[in-house]
Amino acid sequence: MIKAAVMGYGTIGSGVVEVLNINRESIAKRAGDEIEVKYVLDLRDFPGDSIQEKIVHDVNIIVNDPEVQVVVETMGGVEPAYTFVKAMLEAGKHVTTSNKALVADKGAELIALAKEKNVNFLFEASVGGGIPIIRSLNSCLTADEIEEITGILNGTTNYMMTKMSDEGLEFEDVLKDAQNKGYAEKDPSADIEGYDACRKIAILTSLVCGQQIDFEDIHTEGITKISAADMKYAKKMGRAIKLLASSKKTKDGYLAMVAPFLISSKHPLYPVNDVFNAVFVRGNVLGDAMFYGSGAGKLPTASAVAADMVDIAKHLNRNILVEWSSKKLELADFNKAENVFFVRTASGKAEIEAVFGSPAYIDAGIAGEIGFITDAMTEEAFAEKVQNLNPLSVIRVGM
Amino acid sequence: MIKAAVMGYGTIGSGVVEVLNINRESIAKRAGDEIEVKYVLDLRDFPGDSIQEKIVHDVNIIVNDPEVQVVVETMGGVEPAYTFVKAMLEAGKHVTTSNKALVADKGAELIALAKEKNVNFLFEASVGGGIPIIRSLNSCLTADEIEEITGILNGTTNYMMTKMSDEGLEFEDVLKDAQNKGYAEKDPSADIEGYDACRKIAILTSLVCGQQIDFEDIHTEGITKISAADMKYAKKMGRAIKLLASSKKTKDGYLAMVAPFLISSKHPLYPVNDVFNAVFVRGNVLGDAMFYGSGAGKLPTASAVAADMVDIAKHLNRNILVEWSSKKLELADFNKAENVFFVRTASGKAEIEAVFGSPAYIDAGIAGEIGFITDAMTEEAFAEKVQNLNPLSVIRVGM
Numbered sequence: 001m002i003k004a005a006v007m008g009y010g011t012i013g014s015g016v017v018e019v020l021n022i023n024r025e026s027i028a029k030r031a032g033d034e035i036e037v038k039y040v041l042d043l044r045d046f047p048g049d050s051i052q053e054k055i056v057h058d059v060n061i062i063v064n065d066p067e068v069q070v071v072v073e074t075m076g077g078v079e080p081a082y083t084f085v086k087a088m089l090e091a092g093k094h095v096t097t098s099n100k101a102l103v104a105d106k107g108a109e110l111i112a113l114a115k116e117k118n119v120n121f122l123f124e125a126s127v128g129g130g131i132p133i134i135r136s137l138n139s140c141l142t143a144d145e146i147e148e149i150t151g152i153l154n155g156t157t158n159y160m161m162t163k164m165s166d167e168g169l170e171f172e173d174v175l176k177d178a179q180n181k182g183y184a185e186k187d188p189s190a191d192i193e194g195y196d197a198c199r200k201i202a203i204l205t206s207l208v209c210g211q212q213i214d215f216e217d218i219h220t221e222g223i224t225k226i227s228a229a230d231m232k233y234a235k236k237m238g239r240a241i242k243l244l245a246s247s248k249k250t251k252d253g254y255l256a257m258v259a260p261f262l263i264s265s266k267h268p269l270y271p272v273n274d275v276f277n278a279v280f281v282r283g284n285v286l287g288d289a290m291f292y293g294s295g296a297g298k299l300p301t302a303s304a305v306a307a308d309m310v311d312i313a314k315h316l317n318r319n320i321l322v323e324w325s326s327k328k329l330e331l332a333d334f335n336k337a338e339n340v341f342f343v344r345t346a347s348g349k350a351e352i353e354a355v356f357g358s359p360a361y362i363d364a365g366i367a368g369e370i371g372f373i374t375d376a377m378t379e380e381a382f383a384e385k386v387q388n389l390n391p392l393s394v395i396r397v398g399m
Numbered sequence: 400m401i402k403a404a405v406m407g408y409g410t411i412g413s414g415v416v417e418v419l420n421i422n423r424e425s426i427a428k429r430a431g432d433e434i435e436v437k438y439v440l441d442l443r444d445f446p447g448d449s450i451q452e453k454i455v456h457d458v459n460i461i462v463n464d465p466e467v468q469v470v471v472e473t474m475g476g477v478e479p480a481y482t483f484v485k486a487m488l489e490a491g492k493h494v495t496t497s498n499k500a501l502v503a504d505k506g507a508e509l510i511a512l513a514k515e516k517n518v519n520f521l522f523e524a525s526v527g528g529g530i531p532i533i534r535s536l537n538s539c540l541t542a543d544e545i546e547e548i549t550g551i552l553n554g555t556t557n558y559m560m561t562k563m564s565d566e567g568l569e570f571e572d573v574l575k576d577a578q579n580k581g582y583a584e585k586d587p588s589a590d591i592e593g594y595d596a597c598r599k600i601a602i603l604t605s606l607v608c609g610q611q612i613d614f615e616d617i618h619t620e621g622i623t624k625i626s627a628a629d630m631k632y633a634k635k636m637g638r639a640i641k642l643l644a645s646s647k648k649t650k651d652g653y654l655a656m657v658a659p660f661l662i663s664s665k666h667p668l669y670p671v672n673d674v675f676n677a678v679f680v681r682g683n684v685l686g687d688a689m690f691y692g693s694g695a696g697k698l699p700t701a702s703a704v705a706a707d708m709v710d711i712a713k714h715l716n717r718n719i720l721v722e723w724s725s726k727k728l729e730l731a732d733f734n735k736a737e738n739v740f741f742v743r744t745a746s747g748k749a750e751i752e753a754v755f756g757s758p759a760y761i762d763a764g765i766a767g768e769i770g771f772i773t774d775a776m777t778e779e780a781f782a783e784k785v786q787n788l789n790p791l792s793v794i795r796v797g798m
Contacts, residue, residue, distance in 0.1 A: 019542055019684050022684060023542060023683070023684065026543075027541070027542055030541045030720075031541075032720070130682075130685040130686065132535055132688075135538065135539045136531055136535070139534065139538060139710070140531035140534045140706060141531065141702075141706065142430075142705075142706045142709040142710070143703075143704075143705030143706040143709060144422065144425075144702055145422055145425055268670070268691055270670070271669070283529075283702060284422070285418050285421060285422065285698040285699070285701065285702040285705075286529040286692065286693070286698070286699050287529065287692070287693045287698070287699050288692060289529060289530060289531075289690075289691060289692035289693070290689075290691040290692065291688075291689075291690060291691075292667055292688060292689040292691065293685065293686070293688035293689065294686045294687065297686070299684040299685070299686070300684070302684065303543055303682065303684040303685040304542075306684075307540065307542045307543075309542075310541040310542060321429075321431070321713070323428070323429070
């Protein structure tokens with residue numbers, strides 16, 4: 001019998017307890033032993049709930065109980081999660097977390113500490129919810145050099161983009177709808193400003209290059225400027241607007257960014273709609289692959305945490321190699337990145353062509369404006385050119 | 400330095416040697432040691448090719464060389480692959496294979512033998528080429544009960560279906576085209592009759608249920624009866640015709656089949672076109688997930704074999720648990736399976752409604768015939784009803 005503790009009995013934490021119960025038998029079979037939750041750490045009490053008897057309010061009860069071998073961290077946020085997780089690893093306990101903020105910020109350090117203590121620090125659920133993308137990068141696609149990894153990593157914004165596209169609604173209206181459905185928080189900035197996707201691509205890029213990527217270094221744009229009019233042009237082009245978190249290996253190093261893109265109907269990410277997530281991976285021998293699934297939600301995310309627990313149960317006395325050193329990797333200069341840009345402007349063709357030569361025009365039948373697509377050019381070159389046009393909107397064209 | 404041998408220097412075998420060279424450094428890093436091919440077993444010689452110095456014609460040279468720890472089997476077919484692989488495992492060598500015929504037929508036995516000898520028998524490349532579906536089922540989705548696994552597992556037929564749909568061509572014409580492009584063999588029956596997909600779903604189902612599924616027990620239909628007219632109706636319905644290999648957990652046990660299906664544009668498998676493969680998985684807590692990629696081809700398949708070699712290098716002294724006992728699992732009775740059917744017939748509505756009540760009609764504008772969709776009914780009930788109509792074609796509607 002393997003004794004576990006869960007820190008944080010919110011949506012994910014309670015989901016983990018639920019999954020361990022629902023699939024108790026099959027999990028025990030695959031783990032080689034039964035996994036039992038001995039403690040649940042939470043500030044709250046849950047009177048009347050069967051979990052109450054396992055509730056503790058003092059983290060040291062778990063730290064000091066040698067019987068506890070596996071600890072699940074589902075509190076979210078960097079602190080106190082970081083302090084607690086560190087204490088668990090130092091006490092020789094394995095840890096799995098769903099906490100992307102913690103992993104993006106302290107991943108390298110906690111991986112090193114786990115290695116030093118010959119335990120494991122796993123975080124499958126921190127990116128892509130139930131999609132097994134972390135384990136795929138660590139254990140499956142090991143014969144490849146990953147040249148590109150591009151994901152739809154935030155279900156809330158993908159739901160919003162899908163709804164704007166399907167129903168022709170404006171941003172504010174779909175945001176309200178997403179909040180009413182519980183997909184978006186009262187303060188939605190982490191989702192709609194791209195911060196959530198940014199932390200996730202920082203984690204994936206760190207795993208691909210084996211070094212520390214600071215999420216603050218990643219150029220990040222949200223979807224707040226996307227309008228119903230933009231969607232009209234997208235349809236006219238046969239493209240979809242998706243918030244993509246992307247990381248590419250270039251001759252100048254890794255180039256990472258988060259921004260809305262107009263993607264082609266031929267791209268595997270094009271049909272990924274609603275709250276679903278997907279990660280597109282290009283390997284130098286594998287070619288193109290994609291992993292699709294529920295990027296959030298109680299049970300899918302809990303399923304990933306529980307899968308980490310099974311992996312830990314199979315490696316109780318051995319550290320699973322995760323290549324992610326704390327040595328910081330400088331990303332390639334975003335300003336030098338080449339992109340193709342879609343621009344909407346009220347300016348006339350003469351003004352446009354004076355700046356951009358003869359671009360490809362798109363007329364979505366909106367009076368008083370025109371859209372066009374530039375040639376490929378660097379971000380800095382585009383920024384300089386476009387300022388002569390006061391654009392109504394700018395969206396990169398890609399994939 | 401880990402010494403390896405490759406049995407069969409055809410497309411995949413030579414691809415493995417190529418991948419080990421292209422990504423030598425990163426593979427060594429992940430494997431924890433360099434992997435070097437010491438022997439290549441083939442009946443042929445390759446004068447002038449740098450591989451010639453490693454060519455051997457006698458399998459016993461490999462069996463009897465204690466230095467060889469890992470053996471790659473890429474010969475294809477059950478014999479002599481089976482005899483050779485067995486000899487390698489008995490000699491205490493790890494084996495990885497891309498050979499679906501071998502795995503479908505002898506998988507359980509070879510997994511048991513590997514376990515007994517405390518080595519590993521891995522076969523990631525036997526299903527879905529470069530798509531890491533085997534490792535995902537074994538090591539990633541371990542917290543779930545898999546309720547359904549449905550795949551587009553044959554690239555040749557998917558290319559043909561895509562081309563028929565895009566260009567309105569007839570079966571014979573796209574078959575010729577596929578043969579000219581080298582996607583289909585001179586004798587294409589393994590692909591177009593569904594035998595290839597059948598072996599692959601047998602392997603996946605065995606891994607999901609942990610017991611032996613005999614591929615001969617799986618109801619298998621190919622795509623040879625699909626016509627340009629069928630594609631017209633599919634378009635009218637907003638659906639695509641795909642050869643699906645499917646396995647579902649029902650109250651009566653596992654139900655497995657291979658057949659063309661009319662799938663909805665909302666299904667994740669709908670946009671999977673050309674030679675790409677994809678595997679849709681439904682877990683009881685994970686929900687829906689999909690794995691997409693190159694299902695065949697030299698380098699993608701070799702990438703999966705090389706990833707197995709890395710996994711073996713990380714488990715040289717330990718058997719990786721693969722749940723697949725030789726205990727045979729009886730599949731649920733196909734005749735009792737409930738499906739919805741699309742039928743084309745020259746019969747009149749009166750005759751149709753005399754048999755099927757009032758079905759949903761589809762008119763694709765083809766003179767002298769009509770299409771309709773039945774309610775859900777068992778295979779045996781449908782077979783009995785439809786014989787009164789002499790149908791022009793029958794395709795199941797699903798997903």
